[in-house]
Amino acid sequence: MLRRLPAKSEPMENVFARLEEYTKDDIKVKGGRLFTYLYDSGLEELARINDIYVKFLNRNAMDYHAFPSTLRLENEVVAMIGSLLNGDEKVTGNFTTGGTESILIAVKAARDQFLEKRGSGAPTPEIVIPVTAHPAFRKAAEYLRMKPVLIPVSSQSYLVEPETIRNAISDKTAIVISSAPNFPYGGIDPIEKIAEIASENKVWLHVDACVGGLILPFLDKIGVPVKKWDFSVPGVSSISVDLHKYGYTPKGSSVILYRNKDLRKYQLYVNADWPGYPMSNIGVQSTKSSAPLAASWAVLNYLGEEGYLNLARRTVSAKEQIVKGITSLGYRIVGEAETTIFAFTSDSIDIFEVGAKLKEKGWFLQVQPGSSEMGMPPSLHLNSSPVHDKVAPDFIEDLSEITESLKSRHPRTLDQIMKEVGAGNGKIDGPKLIEVLTSEDSPLNKNKNLLYELIRYLPSEIVEKAFLEMVNSDFSSSVE
Ligand SMILES: *Cc1c(COP(=O)(O)O)cnc(C)c1O
Numbered sequence: 001m002l003r004r005l006p007a008k009s010e011p012m013e014n015v016f017a018r019l020e021e022y023t024k025d026d027i028k029v030k031g032g033r034l035f036t037y038l039y040d041s042g043l044e045e046l047a048r049i050n051d052i053y054v055k056f057l058n059r060n061a062m063d064y065h066a067f068p069s070t071l072r073l074e075n076e077v078v079a080m081i082g083s084l085l086n087g088d089e090k091v092t093g094n095f096t097t098g099g100t101e102s103i104l105i106a107v108k109a110a111r112d113q114f115l116e117k118r119g120s121g122a123p124t125p126e127i128v129i130p131v132t133a134h135p136a137f138r139k140a141a142e143y144l145r146m147k148p149v150l151i152p153v154s155s156q157s158y159l160v161e162p163e164t165i166r167n168a169i170s171d172k173t174a175i176v177i178s179s180a181p182n183f184p185y186g187g188i189d190p191i192e193k194i195a196e197i198a199s200e201n202k203v204w205l206h207v208d209a210c211v212g213g214l215i216l217p218f219l220d221k222i223g224v225p226v227k228k229w230d231f232s233v234p235g236v237s238s239i240s241v242d243l244h245k246y247g248y249t250p251k252g253s254s255v256i257l258y259r260n261k262d263l264r265k266y267q268l269y270v271n272a273d274w275p276g277y278p279m280s281n282i283g284v285q286s287t288k289s290s291a292p293l294a295a296s297w298a299v300l301n302y303l304g305e306e307g308y309l310n311l312a313r314r315t316v317s318a319k320e321q322i323v324k325g326i327t328s329l330g331y332r333i334v335g336e337a338e339t340t341i342f343a344f345t346s347d348s349i350d351i352f353e354v355g356a357k358l359k360e361k362g363w364f365l366q367v368q369p370g371s372s373e374m375g376m377p378p379s380l381h382l383n384s385s386p387v388h389d390k391v392a393p394d395f396i397e398d399l400s401e402i403t404e405s406l407k408s409r410h411p412r413t414l415d416q417i418m419k420e421v422g423a424g425n426g427k428i429d430g431p432k433l434i435e436v437l438t439s440e441d442s443p444l445n446k447n448k449n450l451l452y453e454l455i456r457y458l459p460s461e462i463v464e465k466a467f468l469e470m471v472n473s474d475f476s477s478s479v480e
Contacts, residue, residue, distance in 0.1 A: 003479040027364055032387035036366040041248040041311055042387035045302070049295050053250055056294035062287045070290045073297045080300050081241055081255045084217050085230035092264050093257035094282045095293050099210035100136045102240035102256035105283045107140035107175060109238070109258070109266035110204040114174035125174035130160045130189070131374060132182035134208060146174065155375055158185045158335035162193040169197070175204040180212045180229035184368055184381060185335035186342040188212070192228050195235030204237045210254065211383070213241025215340055218312035226338070237263055248311070249299045252292040311386045315340045318388035325396030329403050334379045343368060343379035349403065350411045352449045355380050357402040363395060369456040378456055414457050420450055434466045
């Protein structure tokens with residue numbers, strides 16, 4: 001059925017009630033059972049920030065001349081984060097809607113600097129991306145028509161090896177990417193060595209600290225050693241930092257930072273070549289609410305260094321309890337759990353099944369298929385947050401029970417998966433996967449576990465095609 005705009009107005013209470021009904025199947029964000037999607041401080045006081053959000057909702061941050069408060073707030077937020085990351089007064093940047101936008105506009109800046117330097121006849125700019133870097137960089141390469149140069153990481157630590165970067169750099173390289181830390185395993189790339197190589201080659205180096213930017217500086221201060229990764233490292237050109245992760249601000253808030261204005265200049269967009277007003281945009285958006293910015297400013301000022309340090313202590317305590325618990329149950333950390341996000345796997349029991357059973361008990365972890373091709377095991381990923389400090393013992397207790405019950409449940413072989421999917425002993429090809437992904441009663445749709453187990457063995461192009469079809473059909477005008 002095609003859903004139309006209702007002919008008549010509806011009483012506000014009904015609208016609220018219907019919305020409430022719509023959320024009934026959403027995972028519950030309260031109670032500390034989410035280890036992904038949300039970074040929960042557990043601080044009741046922070047709920048008051050919602051009032052600030054509403055107050056600034058209709059201020060249009062596009063025009064900071066009309067709303068000078070937005071310019072002041074943005075400069076203050078950027079300076080607070082820049083100085084936390086050991087930047088001097090030359091370090092500058094902007095507030096964006098999220099990590100993806102921060103990354104997109106930083107890559108655009110590097111690309112445009114490269115194209116300007118090289119002038120006419122410039123080659124297609126290349127972007128060197130470790131496989132553990134966030135997909136936002138591949139997306140940026142696709143949007144900006146750059147050539148992604150994918151590089152493998154160490155098969156032990158899952159960190160970038162500096163020599164691999166050196167070999168990947170060419171005279172076409174516009175930008176090199178590294179992570180502090182990477183999302184899948186929480187390891188910090190050897191930024192100091194990478195920066196040396198980038199500097200020698202006069203290449204832009206971006207450090208993606210979307211998840212780490214607001215936890216690493218505090219880890220250091222509470223005695224958890226962190227290797228150097230920020231503006232204290234010469235050769236780092238830009239850094240992306242999400243506030244809506246360990247900054248505990250409402251969703252839609254991130255910061256992109258540059259070593260100086262000469263680099264940031266390439267990020268901006270201005271256009272006076274239309275009959276309207278001269279348009280100048282910081283990032284992708286034009287009209288935008290100042291609510292996320294004002295709320296972020298408020299959270300940063302409310303917590304201050306003291307607040308973030310206290311939250312970091314609880315996050316570290318949560319992580320330590322969980323790591324101790326899972327390793328004593330026989331699980332293995334993938335790579336090095338250097339930070340407060342990490343992944344674990346099992347060599348004997350089916351980790352996908354562990355994830356599913358945890359979900360039945362209300363715990364939500366991110367299932368990572370890994371890659372059989374790249375030699376990366378399937379794993380369960382967690383972001384520990386301050387709220388997990390208290391619930392960690394319950395989590396380990398449930399995990400212990402589940403582990404006991406799954407003792408004889410070994411990982412499925414590809415053949416077994418195929419049989420369950422209904423592909424017999426045959427090969428699962430692109431069209432077949434698309435068919436099962438988009439058909440309602442396919443075993444893959446009912447059993448997401450099975451889907452992830454299968455993905456592990458499939459070439460990424462097939463999975464990408466199938467997911468594209470799935471998303472394309474999920475978003476549709478016809479509703480039940
Ligand atoms: C979350 C994340 C991103 C992307 O940020 P969004 O806010 O989801 O757009 C990029 N890199 C890393 C390491 C991240 O954790």
